[in-house]
Amino acid sequence: MTKxxxxxxxxxxxxxxxxxxxxxxxxxxxxxxxxxxxxxxxTMELVVQLEKRYGVRLAEAEFAELTSVNAVHAxxxxxxxxx
Amino acid sequence: xxxxxxxxxxxxxxxxxxxxAVVKRLAEDGFDVVFCHRSRPxxxxxxxxxxxxxxxxxxxxxxxxxxxxxxxxxxAVADALPGPxxxxxxxxxxxxxxxxxxxxxxxxxxVIRTNLDGTYHVCRAAALALMRHGAGCILTLSSIxxxxxxxxQSNYAASKAGIxxxxxxxxxxxxxxxxxxxxxxxxxxxxxxxxxxxxxxRASIVDRVPLRRPGTPEEVADLVSFLASxxxxxxxxxxxxxxxxxxx
Numbered sequence: 001m002t003k004x005x006x007x008x009x010x011x012x013x014x015x016x017x018x019x020x021x022x023x024x025x026x027x028x029x030x031x032x033x034x035x036x037x038x039x040x041x042x043t044m045e046l047v048v049q050l051e052k053r054y055g056v057r058l059a060e061a062e063f064a065e066l067t068s069v070n071a072v073h074a075x076x077x078x079x080x081x082x083x
Numbered sequence: 084x085x086x087x088x089x090x091x092x093x094x095x096x097x098x099x100x101x102x103x104a105v106v107k108r109l110a111e112d113g114f115d116v117v118f119c120h121r122s123r124p125x126x127x128x129x130x131x132x133x134x135x136x137x138x139x140x141x142x143x144x145x146x147x148x149x150x151x152x153x154x155x156x157x158x159a160v161a162d163a164l165p166g167p168x169x170x171x172x173x174x175x176x177x178x179x180x181x182x183x184x185x186x187x188x189x190x191x192x193x194v195i196r197t198n199l200d201g202t203y204h205v206c207r208a209a210a211l212a213l214m215r216h217g218a219g220c221i222l223t224l225s226s227i228x229x230x231x232x233x234x235x236q237s238n239y240a241a242s243k244a245g246i247x248x249x250x251x252x253x254x255x256x257x258x259x260x261x262x263x264x265x266x267x268x269x270x271x272x273x274x275x276x277x278x279x280x281x282x283x284x285r286a287s288i289v290d291r292v293p294l295r296r297p298g299t300p301e302e303v304a305d306l307v308s309f310l311a312s313x314x315x316x317x318x319x320x321x322x323x324x325x326x327x328x329x330x331x
Contacts, residue, residue: 045260
């Protein structure tokens, strides 16, 4: 079932919890790989969780774009409508 | 009558040999099965009829696993079935035997492209669906030749050894998604692939099998059936032989 798109704050909360970070350590524009050293497999794991949570299936090509909270928010908003 | 959704298995090389036995066994185990074959529509139709008798939806799809687009199309057929894609078994394989000093580049390339590249193409095509499902397994078919080598089969042994490294890497990558990856390593099994062996060579191999006979495709399918089941839920990243104890 498709749900409304998450807000940026909700998305940051998700990543903060999953990655065991704090809000301060996860600015919206921080690059997962470059700034936080998060490997691509972990990012995929979290994105698959988000797909389930929001009832959406992203295209394989879109996975490569999901490099920050802002980027994930943009892709999900485009799919689900702006929250 | 309402029908419970069955999990979906994709099997490559399903029209004959070990793949054929695997298709039939998984259909009996409660899977819907999509299998591919390269050039055997008559044999594929037989498999559909035999395996479908178990009440499963069984679909034959013509595909050449050497081609990544055809591998994706195969997985798309499985994706269109009602149940989740949960099991992938890569059985498609060929031999082009010969001593290295006389091996043609084509014989090398064909074996690597079908056995190793083909395994990669299908696993690549199915990876995201399996990750999304969050359960299930990949089972690749290697060979006892992977670990021990086999005179006259350097191309085949190399392709099968590549499959081991590939699959154990998948075990590390996909385990966190709940997807297990294991290798099945048959010894001498009575199939079309081994029928080409000269009688003397076959007898010599059988002499080194403590059980004193070749295995059957069904005996390999029994192992696949177990590894694909929940009973194997903690088995991951393993190479498991089904070879009668063959000593090389």
